[in-house]
Amino acid sequence: MSRNDSPDISFEQSINPYRGCEHGCIYCYARPGHAFLGHSPGLDFETQLYAKTNAAELLEQTFRKKGYVPKVIALGAVTDPYQPIERRYEISRQILEVMDRYNHPVGIVTKSAGVVRDVGVLSRLAKRNLVRVALSVTTLDRQVSRATEPRASTPEKRLDAIRQLSDAGVPVAVMMAPIIPGLNDHEIETVLEAGRSAGAESTAYVLLRLPLELKDLFREWLATEFPDRARKVIKLLQEMHGGKDYTSDFGLRQRGTGPTAQLIARRFRLASQRLGLNARHLRMRTDLFRVPGLPGEQLGLF
Numbered sequence: 001m002s003r004n005d006s007p008d009i010s011f012e013q014s015i016n017p018y019r020g021c022e023h024g025c026i027y028c029y030a031r032p033g034h035a036f037l038g039h040s041p042g043l044d045f046e047t048q049l050y051a052k053t054n055a056a057e058l059l060e061q062t063f064r065k066k067g068y069v070p071k072v073i074a075l076g077a078v079t080d081p082y083q084p085i086e087r088r089y090e091i092s093r094q095i096l097e098v099m100d101r102y103n104h105p106v107g108i109v110t111k112s113a114g115v116v117r118d119v120g121v122l123s124r125l126a127k128r129n130l131v132r133v134a135l136s137v138t139t140l141d142r143q144v145s146r147a148t149e150p151r152a153s154t155p156e157k158r159l160d161a162i163r164q165l166s167d168a169g170v171p172v173a174v175m176m177a178p179i180i181p182g183l184n185d186h187e188i189e190t191v192l193e194a195g196r197s198a199g200a201e202s203t204a205y206v207l208l209r210l211p212l213e214l215k216d217l218f219r220e221w222l223a224t225e226f227p228d229r230a231r232k233v234i235k236l237l238q239e240m241h242g243g244k245d246y247t248s249d250f251g252l253r254q255r256g257t258g259p260t261a262q263l264i265a266r267r268f269r270l271a272s273q274r275l276g277l278n279a280r281h282l283r284m285r286t287d288l289f290r291v292p293g294l295p296g297e298q299l300g301l302f
Contacts, residue, residue, distance in 0.1 A: 001062060001073065014074035015059065017091035019050035021079040023111060023152040026221045027178055030078045032212035041213045046151075049085055056094035063102050063291060070289035072105045082112035084151070096121045099130065101292055105284035108133045109175070111149060113157040116164045123168045129285045134173040134204070135162050137191050139184045147225045148180075159198045166199025171282065174200035176268075178208040181236035181260055182229055188264070189271045196275040203277045205268050206254045207261065208237065210246040219245075236260050 003013045020034060024046040031041035039048050062068060075081050081092040099106045100121050108115065108131070115122075115133060125131035135158050139145050145155055153161070165172045174195025179185050192203055210218055222230045234245070240256030241247045255261060272278050 001059065012071050014077040015055060015095060016076060016078045017052050017055050017081050017089075017095065018079050018083060018085060019052075020045050020048055022046055022049065022083045022085060023080055023149055025111070025149045025152060026218060027148060027180065027208055027210075027214075028079075029209045029211055029214060031214050031217065033078070035213060042217055051085060051089045052091060053089060055091050056098050059095060060098050060102075063098070063104065063289075070104055070286045072107055072284050072286070073099075075106055075108045076110055080110050080112055080152075081108065082110045082114040082117075084114075086112075086114060093118055093121070096125070100124055103128060103130060103288035103290050105130045105286055107131070107284070109136065109177075110134070111136045111138075111152040111158065113153040113161040116161050119164060119168045119170070122165065122170045126168075126170045128288055129282065130288070132171050132173065132202075132284065133165055134175045135159075135165075135195075135200075136175040136177045137195060138176055138178065138180075139187055140190060140194060141184075141187070144184060148183075155194075159194055162195060162198040162200050166201075171202070172200050173202040173204060174198070174277075175203065176205040178206050179264060179268075180208045180233060181240070181264070182233035183226065185264055188267050192268075192271045192275055192277065196277060201277065201280065203268075203272050205264075207240065207256050207264070209254065210237070211248060215245045 001013050001015050019037070021028060021030065028045070031045045034041050034045040034048070039045065075092060075095060086092050096106065096118055098104070106125070110133070122131055122133065137155055137158050138148065140155050142154065162172050162174060174192065176188065176191055179188070195203065219234065222233060226233070237245060239258050240261045242257070255265065
């Protein structure tokens with residue numbers, strides 16, 4: 001379990017069952033992390049994967065430690081917990097089952113319709129206000145989706161996943177993560193409308209982030225896939241980061257600054273208000289957390 005104290009991130013602790021991600025999203029800010037393992041942030045990130053097969057066991061040990069204080073755990077804050085490898089290892093499912101047994105709150109972020117496999121346990125958690133799921137829908141354009149997120153679920157399947165989760169009583173958000181100025185920012189209103197129609201009740205967005213090696217990877221990809229828009233995209237990005245491709249300052253790295261960033265924020269806010277998204281701000285419960293007895297463990301008299 002990773003912990004952070006970043007002031008612009010809404011959670012303090014997270015679990016990423018996998019390192020690397022088969023989805024192959026060109027914009028993924030987790031790519032540079034693969035370089036620390038001796039791999040490339042390019043193809044290796046998509047093909048040299050690590051599965052934390054004992055994650056659920058270690059999580060349960062953490063929950064049973066004396067003095068543990070429950071706080072919302074984000075599942076998949078870096079790499080997708082429902083990428084294709086999850087069908088083999090089912091680590092995300094095992095983690096959710098631990099959350100269910102201990103009445104522990106969890107927030108999930110994914111681009112995969114595979115999350116509906118676990119609708120049963122998610123529905124149980126939702127009845128106790130212990131779960132939120134966010135589906136990231138970055139575009140409704142199949143061409144743009146195939147180019148940017150080649151092995152993630154199609155936009156249509158993600159919207160259907162929102163619908164199925166909502167129908168099962170699971171609170172679900174539609175996210176645009178990331179918004180890429182000059183490439184998908186013109187879809188803000190239509191993506192939010194589609195998500196709301198599918199049953200989403202909240203929303204959020206993140207601007208494109210290009211830390212470390214990702215700057216060069218993204219530029220090369222952009223020149224190949226969208227040569228007609230490449231200069232415009234980079235120009236707009238640099239306008240939002242003080243003339244650079246990226247700034248890592250808290251508060252600015254996910255929102256940017258300047259007229260274009262302000263316009264995106266305003267459009268997103270107005271569309272959200274018009275559609276009734278984010279009308280309720282429900283906090284997940286932490287007071288229900290309980291450590292269950294172990295099999296064969298004798299109960300105390302008092």
